[in-house]
Amino acid sequence: MKEATMARHEALGLTADQVREMYYYMLLTRRLDERLWLLQRGGKIPFVISPQGQEAAQVGAAFAFRRRQDWFTPYYRDLGVNLVVGVTPREVMLSAFARGADPASGGKQMPSHWGNRPLNIVSGSSPVTTQVLHAVGIAQAARMRGDDVVVYTACGEGSSNQGDFHEALNWAGLHKLPVIFMVQNNEYAISVPLSQQVAGGSVAARGRGYGMPGVEVDGTDVLAVYEVVKEAHERARRGEGPTLIEARCIRITSHSSDDDQRRYRDPEEIAAVQVRDPIRKARQYLFEHGLMDEAAEQELERKVAAIVDDATDWAEAQPYAAPEEALRHVYKEG
Ligand SMILES: Cc1ncc(C[n+]2csc(CCOP(=O)(O)OP(=O)(O)O)c2C)c(N)n1
Numbered sequence: 001m002k003e004a005t006m007a008r009h010e011a012l013g014l015t016a017d018q019v020r021e022m023y024y025y026m027l028l029t030r031r032l033d034e035r036l037w038l039l040q041r042g043g044k045i046p047f048v049i050s051p052q053g054q055e056a057a058q059v060g061a062a063f064a065f066r067r068r069q070d071w072f073t074p075y076y077r078d079l080g081v082n083l084v085v086g087v088t089p090r091e092v093m094l095s096a097f098a099r100g101a102d103p104a105s106g107g108k109q110m111p112s113h114w115g116n117r118p119l120n121i122v123s124g125s126s127p128v129t130t131q132v133l134h135a136v137g138i139a140q141a142a143r144m145r146g147d148d149v150v151v152y153t154a155c156g157e158g159s160s161n162q163g164d165f166h167e168a169l170n171w172a173g174l175h176k177l178p179v180i181f182m183v184q185n186n187e188y189a190i191s192v193p194l195s196q197q198v199a200g201g202s203v204a205a206r207g208r209g210y211g212m213p214g215v216e217v218d219g220t221d222v223l224a225v226y227e228v229v230k231e232a233h234e235r236a237r238r239g240e241g242p243t244l245i246e247a248r249c250i251r252i253t254s255h256s257s258d259d260d261q262r263r264y265r266d267p268e269e270i271a272a273v274q275v276r277d278p279i280r281k282a283r284q285y286l287f288e289h290g291l292m293d294e295a296a297e298q299e300l301e302r303k304v305a306a307i308v309d310d311a312t313d314w315a316e317a318q319p320y321a322a323p324e325e326a327l328r329h330v331y332k333e334g
Pocket of ligand 1: 077126127128155156157158159160186188189190255
């Protein structure tokens with residue numbers, strides 16, 4: 001009887017503070033990204049590829065993992081995952097401004113090519129889906145060493161049509177490796193809509209063919225995502241193998257700052273997308289359950305704005321890498 005009257009987060013074992021923290025990370029992800037667009041349009045940074053519309057999928061998933069113990073091979077849009085795992089807003093900005101202290105690549109890679117050694121976030125490269133195979137290799141190594149590790153990897157639904165994706169799932173399924181494949185389906189691969197990308201129309205349905213559960217979840221609902229990823233994480237730790245999760249998301253912005261979605265999406269479609277905004281949905285949950293009121297919301301917005309301002313100003317003032325650093329990490333040293 002008690003279950004029926006419990007709030008959803010309580011039924012999932014989450015405290016009020018944890019749900020508020022999820023919202024904080026979602027908002028931080030959105031506000032940092034909005035700042036990145038301003039900086040790009042102002043000519044201060046070269047490139048943005050946004051998580052807008054995918055914050056719930058990213059924050060909900062990352063909350064189910066263990067910091068500094070699990071491993072992560074995220075994809076470029078995974079700003080929310082990186083923040084939850086421990087990348088700081090200052091580090092995000094170092095990378096955006098290509099400054100020498102950027103932990104991902106010392107300012108050598110494009111922004112959003114995440115990487116952070118102490119946090120077990122593995123640096124990726126620009127060809128999509130390579131990170132999915134890296135995740136499987138890491139999971140296999142952990143299995144051989146007897147380490148208690150679960151690996152997070154993500155990509156878009158367009159990338160789930162690459163050969164690498166199928167090889168990765170097959171191998172992980174065969175060997176029951178502890179990997180969670182998180183496909184964030186935002187319905188477009190640049191300008192190509194879902195109907196022209198995915199044979200069969202469902203990425204989740206492919207799981208069965210590779211010997212693992214394929215779960216579809218509303219990727220705009222942070223608690224729903226947390227629930228399925230937590231379950232997948234527990235399965236992986238019990239030695240029952242990988243899970244494929246298809247989070248049905250939305251894409252609010254253009255593919256990147258080099259793209260203009262008005263060239264291939266109707267204005268009505270772009271406007272309709274906003275209705276499923278994950279931030280709005282999470283905010284409504286907090287208000288309905290008395291976890292946030294207007295005063296608390298304003299305070300949170302002020303706090304997040306101050307963090308974004310600090311990260312921007314601080315990172316912009318940091319130096320570029322010295323010219324002698326150009327070949328560092330390119331060749332083996334010593
Ligand atoms: C192997 C490879 N092919 C093509 C590209 C160019 N490219 C970059 S992102 C992208 C679309 C990916 O779409 P999707 O996987 O759905 O992810 P989304 O960006 O929509 O989140 C493409 C084709 C690339 N980077 N690598």
